Amino acid sequence: QVQLVESGGGLVQAGGSLRLSCAASGHTFSSYAMGWFRQAPGKEREFVTAINWSGSSTYYADSVKGRFTISRDKSKNTVYLQMNNLKPEDTAVYYCAADRGSGWNPSSTPSGYNYWGQGTQVTVSS
Numbered sequence: 001q002v003q004l005v006e007s008g009g010g011l012v013q014a015g016g017s018l019r020l021s022c023a024a025s026g027h028t029f030s031s032y033a034m035g036w037f038r039q040a041p042g043k044e045r046e047f048v049t050a051i052n053w054s055g056s057s058t059y060y061a062d063s064v065k066g067r068f069t070i071s072r073d074k075s076k077n078t079v080y081l082q083m084n085n086l087k088p089e090d091t092a093v094y095y096c097a098a099d100r101g102s103g104w105n106p107s108s109t110p111s112g113y114n115y116w117g118q119g120t121q122v123t124v125s126s
Contacts, residue, residue, distance in 0.1 A: 002026035009120030020081040022096030033099040033106030038092035053103030093119040
Protein backbone atom coordinates (compact mmCIF):
# COMPACT_ATOMS: atom_id res chain seq x y z
CA GLN A 1 0.00 0.00 0.00
CA VAL A 2 1.24 3.46 -0.90
CA GLN A 3 -0.08 6.72 0.50
CA LEU A 4 0.57 9.97 -1.32
CA VAL A 5 0.34 13.49 0.07
CA GLU A 6 0.73 16.53 -2.17
CA SER A 7 1.76 19.99 -1.04
CA GLY A 8 3.00 23.25 -2.48
CA GLY A 9 -0.06 24.50 -4.29
CA GLY A 10 -1.25 28.08 -4.06
CA LEU A 11 -2.07 31.30 -5.86
CA VAL A 12 0.50 32.76 -8.23
CA GLN A 13 0.51 35.39 -10.92
CA ALA A 14 0.98 34.47 -14.55
CA GLY A 15 4.65 34.00 -15.31
CA GLY A 16 5.41 32.89 -11.78
CA SER A 17 6.61 29.56 -10.44
CA LEU A 18 5.53 26.91 -7.96
CA ARG A 19 7.03 23.64 -6.83
CA LEU A 20 4.70 20.84 -5.87
CA SER A 21 5.82 17.96 -3.70
CA CYS A 22 4.34 14.49 -3.36
CA ALA A 23 5.47 12.60 -0.29
CA ALA A 24 4.98 8.86 -0.45
CA SER A 25 4.84 6.25 2.28
CA GLY A 26 5.41 2.59 1.64
CA HIS A 27 8.57 0.63 1.08
CA THR A 28 7.80 -0.12 -2.57
CA PHE A 29 7.63 3.52 -3.66
CA SER A 30 11.09 3.41 -5.20
CA SER A 31 10.02 0.76 -7.70
CA TYR A 32 6.93 2.62 -8.95
CA ALA A 33 6.61 4.98 -11.84
CA MET A 34 5.03 8.26 -10.74
CA GLY A 35 2.83 10.74 -12.50
CA TRP A 36 1.20 14.13 -12.08
CA PHE A 37 -2.29 14.83 -13.39
CA ARG A 38 -4.51 17.87 -13.13
CA GLN A 39 -8.21 18.55 -13.25
CA ALA A 40 -9.84 21.89 -13.89
CA PRO A 41 -13.52 22.55 -13.02
CA GLY A 42 -15.81 20.91 -15.52
CA LYS A 43 -12.99 19.10 -17.26
CA GLU A 44 -11.63 15.58 -17.21
CA ARG A 45 -8.46 14.72 -15.36
CA GLU A 46 -5.54 15.13 -17.73
CA PHE A 47 -1.98 13.88 -17.85
CA VAL A 48 0.73 16.40 -17.05
CA THR A 49 3.97 14.47 -16.61
CA ALA A 50 5.44 11.16 -15.45
CA ILE A 51 8.77 9.70 -14.42
CA ASN A 52 9.95 6.11 -14.45
CA TRP A 53 11.10 4.25 -11.36
CA SER A 54 14.76 5.11 -11.78
CA GLY A 55 14.24 8.73 -12.75
CA SER A 56 16.07 8.14 -16.01
CA SER A 57 13.06 8.89 -18.24
CA THR A 58 10.47 11.62 -18.06
CA TYR A 59 7.39 12.35 -20.12
CA TYR A 60 5.41 15.55 -20.56
CA ALA A 61 2.16 16.73 -22.03
CA ASP A 62 2.75 19.10 -24.93
CA SER A 63 1.04 21.89 -23.02
CA VAL A 64 3.70 21.90 -20.30
CA LYS A 65 6.88 20.94 -22.15
CA GLY A 66 9.67 23.37 -21.52
CA ARG A 67 7.89 24.86 -18.50
CA PHE A 68 7.39 21.97 -16.06
CA THR A 69 9.96 19.54 -14.70
CA ILE A 70 9.32 16.32 -12.81
CA SER A 71 11.94 14.78 -10.56
CA ARG A 72 12.15 12.28 -7.73
CA ASP A 73 14.27 11.88 -4.64
CA LYS A 74 14.20 8.28 -3.50
CA SER A 75 16.02 9.07 -0.26
CA LYS A 76 13.08 11.29 0.69
CA ASN A 77 10.35 9.19 -0.96
CA THR A 78 9.25 12.34 -2.72
CA VAL A 79 8.37 13.37 -6.24
CA TYR A 80 8.51 17.01 -7.28
CA LEU A 81 6.85 19.08 -9.98
CA GLN A 82 8.64 22.34 -10.72
CA MET A 83 6.30 24.64 -12.63
CA ASN A 84 7.72 27.73 -14.29
CA ASN A 85 6.16 30.41 -16.49
CA LEU A 86 2.73 29.50 -15.23
CA LYS A 87 -0.30 30.43 -17.27
CA PRO A 88 -3.95 30.95 -16.25
CA GLU A 89 -4.82 27.77 -18.14
CA ASP A 90 -2.62 25.83 -15.72
CA THR A 91 -5.19 26.50 -12.99
CA ALA A 92 -6.42 23.15 -11.66
CA VAL A 93 -6.22 20.68 -8.83
CA TYR A 94 -2.98 18.77 -9.23
CA TYR A 95 -2.75 15.12 -8.25
CA CYS A 96 0.20 12.83 -7.96
CA ALA A 97 -0.23 9.15 -8.64
CA ALA A 98 1.75 5.93 -8.40
CA ASP A 99 1.80 3.20 -11.04
CA ARG A 100 2.66 -0.17 -9.53
CA GLY A 101 2.76 -1.80 -12.95
CA SER A 102 5.67 -1.30 -15.29
CA GLY A 103 8.14 0.92 -13.51
CA TRP A 104 9.91 1.61 -16.79
CA ASN A 105 6.99 2.88 -18.85
CA PRO A 106 4.57 5.04 -16.89
CA SER A 107 1.06 5.41 -18.21
CA SER A 108 -0.34 8.70 -19.48
CA THR A 109 -3.91 7.80 -18.54
CA PRO A 110 -5.48 7.95 -15.08
CA SER A 111 -6.62 4.33 -15.31
CA GLY A 112 -2.98 3.27 -15.41
CA TYR A 113 -2.34 4.41 -11.85
CA ASN A 114 -3.17 2.56 -8.67
CA TYR A 115 -2.66 5.12 -5.93
CA TRP A 116 -3.64 8.79 -5.78
CA GLY A 117 -3.05 11.72 -3.51
CA GLN A 118 -5.79 14.06 -2.35
CA GLY A 119 -4.74 16.86 -4.70
CA THR A 120 -3.46 20.39 -4.25
CA GLN A 121 -4.99 23.51 -5.79
CA VAL A 122 -2.95 25.65 -8.15
CA THR A 123 -4.47 28.96 -9.21
CA VAL A 124 -2.76 31.23 -11.71
CA SER A 125 -4.09 34.75 -12.00
CA SER A 126 -3.77 36.82 -15.16
